[in-house]
Amino acid sequence: MNEIAVETPENAFLPGGRRRHRKPRRNGTGTGLQRALVLAMAVPVASAALAGPNAFAAEKGVGATAKTDVPDPDDQRIAANLETRVHDTRLGSNVSGVVIDAESDTTIWGHNASTALMPASNAKLATSAAALTVLGPDHRFTTRVVYGNGTLTLVGGGDRTLTTADLTDLAKSAVAGLKAAGLTTVKVAVDDSLFPEPTLADGWNDGYYPDTVAPVRALVVDKHAVQDTSVDAGQAFANQLAAGGVTVTGDVTRATASPQDVPVARHKSAPLSEIVKSMLKHSDNNIAESLLRMTALGAGHPATFEGGTEVLRQVLSGVYGVSLDDFELHDGSGLSRKDRIPATTLAQILDLLTQPRYAHTLGSVLEGLPVSGEAGSTLGSEYGRFDGENSKCAVGKVRAKTGTLTGAIALSGLTQGKDGKWKVFSFIENGATADQNSTKDAMDDLAATVNGCYA
Template sequence: MSNAAEETPQTNASVPGGRRRHRRTPSSGSPGARRALVLALAVPMASAALAAPSAFAASGDGTAVTAADPSGVVGADDQQMAANLDTRVLDQRLGADVSGVVLDADSDSTLWDHNGATALMPASNVKLATSTAALSVLGPHHRFTTKVVYGDGTLTLVGGGDRTLTSADLTELARTAVAGLKSAGLTSVKVAVDDSLFPTPTLADGWNDGYYPDTVAPVRALVVDGRGVQDTALDAGQTFAKLLAADGVSVTGDVVRRTADHTDVPVARHRSAPLSDVVRVMLKTSDNNIAETLLRMTALGAGRPATFEGGTEVVREVLRHYGVSLDHFELHDGSGLSRTDRIPAATLAQVLELLTEPRHAHTLGAILDGLPVAGEAGSTLGPEWGRFDDPHSQCAVGKVQAKTGTLTGAVALSGLTRTDDGEWRVFSFIENGSTAAPNDIKDAMDGLAATVNGCWA
């Protein structure tokens, strides 16, 4: 995703220090725990029940920091990795406004830090926070339901926030609806759509009109085949009407909007794949539309309005619930398209560190599964995007899992890798404002990830 407008973001220069306090984050692997989380989210934001200390102590000197593990000894490999990063983060392709953090998830220590608390524009790395909130509030097995109801001579297609609905799914809904109509002796019907689950679509703070409808479509509760059109709900309704007609039921009049009545008779329904599958798809391909829909469904799941504001408020509270630092954290959407989003690399690393804890595997495992793998075709780290094909980073193909982020003036890469000993290394790198060619910036970023892996020693 890209935005032609150039902007140099404001940054905050405070820097986290080496040793981190161990975070005692709550387990959320069971439905009961998720219910408790949703109840907690209903408490005012200032509630101490959601407060958690920052996992990073401030050093404030603006320099890179290498931390000892709990035994007080830094391994030779980690020392070499940190020394290499000190040099490679100064690569001119990355520009002057770059931040990074590397964590040892097993010892709960910071192995390397370069301006890690500086809040930069994270681009699509925002999707890591959106996914964490969605899975925590709704649960990995949650499914989104699209319904067809009948009342007053009208079939109404009711959107339920399923951004993965396909023409094949709509065909099955139409087939079931036609069977019901014919059994009732009806051969003619009006068609309406109900996308009232979400408020009227708006632009997020930091978006521009040029995003619609290609980069992201107006966020509605009803869409088919992910089509990028201005009115996805009417588009889906018109497709549905054609399917009805092809199956022998005539449709009278134009497709219109209508809010389904509680007295309408259920005719058909389609349930999406589990949320865990939806999250995997969204992360592999960095799908902006799925991310924005999940933000709204997460807000509804926590009892908040299905708006940018409602969704981002829940994201903040979920991260706070896990003990993730929200210092200098500013969020305005679910996809990372907003040029006013600001997240420190330290915060993104903490979000990813949750994935290394077995107690969170049930709830958050889909994020780890969905992270693109270096060199994985069909993902945003695939060869078709020119990723991990540089002589220095090719060694990390298949060894690094990471979320990409790309806007004009912002490139990010945050992920995980394992050492030869099987220990987790979590990293986040963000640059803003580099004037180098985008592919050159990405090559430099991939090199940093290969450095963390240790294959580029």
């Protein structure tokens, strides 16, 4: 799906502007985040205790059933409406939901908020936050070409945005180097050893791959949905070499590049911040899985599903103090049917986006959240989102991550209510028997209720 840009007013979604007197969190931005992450990696048990997820949850009020101070009339109205609408038959009976006032960090409404449910693609919020924190928003992924023993080896660097045009540029540099050395014949190999097996996550259904998600490898071109993306990319590279006048002999094979191989060319991706925005807009499963692996590597862990999810947990809990009670994650995309995340946890992640101190690191998560009714995103009208009688009033007023699996629908984001206050929300349902589009419409109604336009 190609993204179609939608013009929005500058700073239309920059919550937290009135939070000058907010009590500081434990850790700051920039080097502070890095120091906290180092502590979390070095002493995971101690740092988890210092983070105090339960104390944090109490401070935030997340998961509680009521606010501790005098309720705002507008918030009371929202809570009352949600309490009625959460029982909509289209949502089924297994729903977890919470709404937070972003300025005061108090809970406006909660319904089974601490119940861990299958989050679907809402898991990408956790993946994005971890990747940006560990790697940094300016990080770029590098694809290399090296030469040795008559072979050009295309070395994957985890860039899921690599295109044929990028391979063409790499091939041009390689052809120029070969011809300068008087060589006109070469073999081609691919090195995708950056990501070890397994390539499929625990809890993925056989029907998911390669279309919904491809087996996770460190090399891919044009987001091709094939079983072996690495060899596919190598073949595309070989074709570009041939087009440049170099004869490629034999089939594309797998190899591990040698330290003695001569560097020939390299390509750097766009900054991670841009990749995250695109990944969230389109809910790209393949990019999410690559980011999880690269996050593991960035923290010095094996680039496996387990390595990535371990680092992700350490970041959320040790750096940001997010509650991981009953949190279970087996992949980066949320496709695993064994994943479980409470609405409480997703809301806490989103609440980080409302704090200016985290804007540099996590700002692209906020910018990447689809806007209600935004063409080309997963909340676009082409997907039937926010076009119902009750929800169309919220078009352009909600930023939220969608999530859809068989038996699981989720919507988590933030909106500025008619009272001018920013609200963070998360809704997850599992097991609804209604048509998925009807369930999504009911979710949109809940978001419009939080906005206040569906009163």
